[in-house]
Amino acid sequence: AQKVTQAQTEISVVEKEDxxxxxxxxxxxxxxxxxxxxxxxxxxxxxxxxxxxxDEQNEISGRYSWNFQKSTSSFxxxxxxxxxxxxxxxxxxxxxxxxxxxxxxxxxxxxxxxQP
Amino acid sequence: DAGVIQSPRHEVTEMGQEVTLRCKPIxxxxxxxxxxxxxxxxxxxxxxxxxxxxxxDSGMPEDRFSAKMPNASFSTLKIxxxxxxxxxxxxxxxxxxxxGNEQFFGPGxxxxxx
Numbered sequence: 397a398q399k400v401t402q403a404q405t406e407i408s409v410v411e412k413e414d415x416x417x418x419x420x421x422x423x424x425x426x427x428x429x430x431x432x433x434x435x436x437x438x439x440x441x442x443x444x445x446x447x448x449x450x451d452e453q454n455e456i457s458g459r460y461s462w463n464f465q466k467s468t469s470s471f472x473x474x475x476x477x478x479x480x481x482x483x484x485x486x487x488x489x490x491x492x493x494x495x496x497x498x499x500x501x502x503x504x505x506x507x508x509x510x511q512p
Numbered sequence: 513d514a515g516v517i518q519s520p521r522h523e524v525t526e527m528g529q530e531v532t533l534r535c536k537p538i539x540x541x542x543x544x545x546x547x548x549x550x551x552x553x554x555x556x557x558x559x560x561x562x563x564x565x566x567x568x569d570s571g572m573p574e575d576r577f578s579a580k581m582p583n584a585s586f587s588t589l590k591i592x593x594x595x596x597x598x599x600x601x602x603x604x605x606x607x608x609x610x611x612g613n614e615q616f617f618g619p620g621x622x623x624x625x626x
Contacts, residue, residue: 443617502556
């Protein structure tokens with residue numbers, strides 16, 4: 397069965413610090429997809445990025461970057477020069493490819509607090 | 513294009529009452545998902561549909577919960593009778609096509625059962 401673990405329950409940083417949110421996953425499928433979603437205090441779930449299991453290239457989008465390593469089953473998310481607006485709960489999620497579950501399995505989330 | 517629409521945004525009801533949550537997916541999306549978010553269990557899948565057909569309802573807690581998708585633009589999640597432990601935020605999401613595509617979430621319905 398699939399599983400997503402976000403071991404960090406809550407992280408607090410001061411503005412402009414860099415912060416990395418960890419995500420470890422388990423799946424038996426060889427084809428799978430990984431996602432990060434942001435849930436700000438307003439409550440909606442906002443899609444940030446997806447990665448498929450065949451693409452281990454890291455990605456950078458502005459202050460956000462993602463590091464996917466199949467060898468360690470990890471898909472970590474780094475925010476550079478954090479800002480107060482980054483304060484939110486961040487969820488890592490997994491969906492499986494051809495034979496597994498097509499819906500998202502979420503981790504428990506990491507609450508990020510960025511202090512001014 | 514409008515995003516996923518859910519109604520009502522907030523619902524307060526008394527134990528034993530019937531509750532109906534509604535969702536309109538993004539036009540053209542052929543997958544629709546219902547998730548529930550609680551402090552204890554986090555975000556968990558309840559059921560999902562593909563082309564209006566239920567595919568996986570293994571997350572539906574018990575017979576008190578039922579979901580329908582009569583057409584491509586509308587789905588309901590019904591709880592009858594409701595219980596205090598059903599209090600949660602219920603999200604609807606939709607997706608176009610392949611498993612690897614992202615799901616777009618509605619704003620959620622916050623349900624409180626007294």
